[in-house]
Amino acid sequence: MSDNKENTNDYGYVKDPSCAKVKSQVESLTEQISVTPTVITPGPTFVKIPVVLAETNITIPVEATITLDQVALEIKRIKKNVFLTQSRIIPFSQDNRPGTGILFIAGFIRKNIEFATQTCTTVGSSNVCGDIRHCTVEVPFNFTTRITFLRQPIFIENTIPRELEFFTDELESCDVCSDPVIGRNPCDQSSLFREVFNEKPFTELVRADITEVDIHTNPVLNCKTPTEQKFTKLTEKVILNLTLKVLQNQQVRITAIE
Template structure:
């Protein structure tokens, strides 16, 4: 009899805890109606020659950059779970003039970084006498900078118009008089008037587009420590990365192009 009562009370307590538990998620959905669309004929220009200003590809190049970086984690890690990588360019400068006997080339300066989000497993507790280990998954986001300079060959040279040399006009005068009223007047340039002429052209600046980035890397644990009980598990806080970044870049400039509009 005592056993049955205990079992009954236990069942009631379990049932009460289930009824009082809050739901972990609530989903609400509804079916949306389809809105009909009406086709619109676009307004176009008349057939014939048209001048447009569009980005023109000056050069396209593929560059391989070796990078080595040392990263220190804030907590000791057992294992790297995942590393998400993205490439960003922070600076792009082009010197479009060749300074040697290689015409049709320019020099490209690039700076950027690899944004890396590192997810790794940590050790918070172990079971005595067993190799069982439990822990948390942490993450660390770092930026690995890189820069390089390379020579590019233009498929189409950039268009630049140089500024003209300033021209100045001087005016004559014979009415300059010194302090001595008996002396002759000074004849020459009029210091009160001066005229100049200058023409300033504003050229389109070439710019760079990042087409593709391939990243290959090797992660080396620089200070691993292991236990005699669990030699298969290592703890480390530093890793050295040897990275090979392959970038495909396009160099462009906005230019006026003549096209023909057809019916």
Template sequence: MEEYIVNTNKGLNVENTNDCGTLQQETCATVATQIEPLTEQTAVTPAIIPAGPVFLKLPVVLAETNITIPVEATITLDQAAIEIKRIKKNVFLTQSRLIPFSSTDATPNTGILFIAGFIRKNIEYATQTCTATDSPNLCGDIRHCTVEVPFNFTTRITFIRPPVLAENTIPSELEYFTDTLRGCDICADPVIGRNPCDQSFSFTEVFNEKPFTELVNAFVTEVDIHTNPTTNCNLPTEQSFTTLTEKLVVNLTLKVLQQQQVRVAAIGL
């Protein structure tokens, strides 16, 4: 049996005995604080633009949608668990693509949205390391496992405001006239037509602002099913498992935006 003696004269020093009966001294954590002085500040009046029309480039909301995604995943733990203590979940998006030119007569003013992402799950679970032979008591460790559950979907969205996109122009070519071309026969008339020595091309390339997606909120509900649990006759109320199947319902609220040039009216003071 270990004996603990707390020394209250010099901070938090703890003395205990090891397996051989020799006293060992351990120093607990210490905290040092320092009071910081208050720095005074002076308010500054911001400079404003004069009254009149102003053009700004701002993120404009194209669409906002709520999507429900069913996901099923099978997770295998590195050790047998007897109980899931806690699961912390975070949703991340890894891909967001919008095809705006996908509307039809039946679905006007719409686009197709491609989304991919994953659910980061940190699973804390209890393991069994020892069991008392003459009692139903058992002991173990608390372990954790972090996994990523991928998902992807495609949906049609309705635009609140359509994106501003300009197409590239069709390449154009200019040809020049000439009447100085001659064949091998010096007695023949000169050839009149296009000058093959001079050509002129014109092409306009337009660079549009790419629409992007923001994740407004994510709500995840799940059911965990222990697959092939192992039971013990001495402990009928306890079971261990290494594989669990998760059935998840992921509800996402997404906002699709695009940088657009907006005209506002500035009010002078």
């Protein structure tokens, strides 16, 4: 009896020498030496940095229906992350509202749903046992909104092609009896075209707030266990609130000081 007590812990489990082990050691502290950074000389300096064009807060209502792969008894946890897959900006206003642009956004909410399942039920009672499963889904969303610029984006338009034509009075007609042809010289022509590559505005996702209601669709009830219900489908009504920054790389003049 004493040997059995020595081989068991306080919870009655048998002590197994091959079970998990922990080995630790004390790490030494490595000293560091401060380094003075090399900087530019004082005076006017030009840098190219992201400049905030606009910052906006947008509320998006989304409704989604999710079908699980197995019958669920209860949703234990839903972990949510927001991703943007498209960000396009039309920086010009077509309805006489200067200083505004149109923002196109598309993305999805990645959801990892953990739910309880039923694998067995105690006979004569309402005791239920099961496993915890998970299902990862993507709930898409998209919207278009008008933004007001805090600072106008910088764009240089491409020039219209220019052509130069030259005069000649030495062209001859096929008819030797007719007069010489006077007009444009088809053998000599000059043209000018300029292509400007502008910095493309881009969007940053600053913050995402998600509020949702999960509704079990067509749950199956059992009179023996009225407190439990089974379902495979749920409808989510989501309020997604996004805070976005619209930026463009611009050349800025700063003054470096000592």
